[in-house]
Amino acid sequence: MIKTKTAFIIFLLLSTIIFPYYILVLSINSDFFNSIIPGWNTTIIPVRLISNLVKFIILSIVSFYYWKLSKTSNEIKLKKFIIHLALTIPAVVVAKLNLYELVPLNLNDSDIILSQIKKVVYINMLLNILFFIGQILFWIFYIKLQRTRIVIEK
Structure with a gap:
């Protein structure tokens, strides 16, 4: 058994990581919402930023429910906590790393470059799927x- 406050603190720490x-730099930068072409938003938001923001929101909600559970x-x-944590941590770690730096790119052969990029994409997809499976298992x-608690109270 693990204390629910400990679980809450761990997931709060993960959500801050x-x-x-x-995104704070982008929101402070005055050029972020402006466009070179009038009527068009030419600023491109990196996919990693959006992915991390979605994971942050999900982990914040999970942290809130761990607090509520406490x-x-x-x-x-x-x-159950170890399973949830084990499915969550790899996605958090990879979100802070750049996998393209870890995979050596061979610039001489375009087929090898494409296969290496596919490897990185598949690793990210797998870890994101595991992340969402972990959150579904938590829910x-x-x-x-909550259902067993309601039955016990009746």
């Missing part, structure tokens, strides 16, 4: 816990 701090329950099963666990 994954927060895309670069108000009603003192402990949760360690196995299933949370809903079952």
